[in-house]
Amino acid sequence: MLRVLVADDSRVMRQIVVRTLRQAGYDWDVREAPDGAAALEMVRADEPDLVLSDWNMPEMTGIELLRALRREGFDTPFAFVTSEGSPEMRQTADEAGALFLIAKPFTAETFRDAIEPVLA
């Protein structure tokens, strides 16, 4: 079973992401982190198969988390689920090594469209 780490400071949004993953047909093992710093610790302790991260979080933002992971040698597949999906942010995410960026609000179909090509 694929193991995913969902990082978002909003418990509500983490729950929505987990629910949407299930609705999209991904019955994955899900762990949750309340911010980027906690997510970094969780990856260090037990690297998941995929990180789905919010961008704007206290302690450590999503892009800081991604850069920290790459700096430490983790090539964990990483993607953003964020309320802002401007072209500049997509470019920044892409340049930092993110697989995709899903802008909120999203649907199960949005998740499938982004995730399926990566799994293929």
Next chain:
Amino acid sequence: MSPLAPFDTVQITAIAEEVFAAMVDGEPGHLVPWAGDAPVLAEPLHAWVEIHGTFAGRTLLSTDVSTADDLARALLGMPADEAVSEEDLVDAFGEVVNVVGGNLKALLPVQEKLTMPRVGRTAPDTHGATRIDGVVLAWRGRPLDVSVWQI
């Protein structure tokens, strides 16, 4: 002209409707323009995010606490009779304004930093702020005010 001036009721309504259809209700049609005069909120709750940069703006959502409770229940998949904690209430309403504000921000010609959402029973200080535009919507028949401010 304010950089926020392009925001009008049509855009604000469209974004709010999209957010609620995808995130809250799972289908369109439950958030519609309010018919008639804007109502006075009996027990208001406010949620806002701000943009701070070369210019400053705020997206503000206001509704009754009871409506925000139901919003939290809808977002968390809770039954109608389950009590909503203050933490979940703040988290849920804050996340709604975060997504609405983030989508409005994406329409701006320049990218600025979005603050973390804030939620309170008192509206943010309007001293020196100018209301650019806004709209009263009805979510499942209950009022939700969405406005954009220059601050």
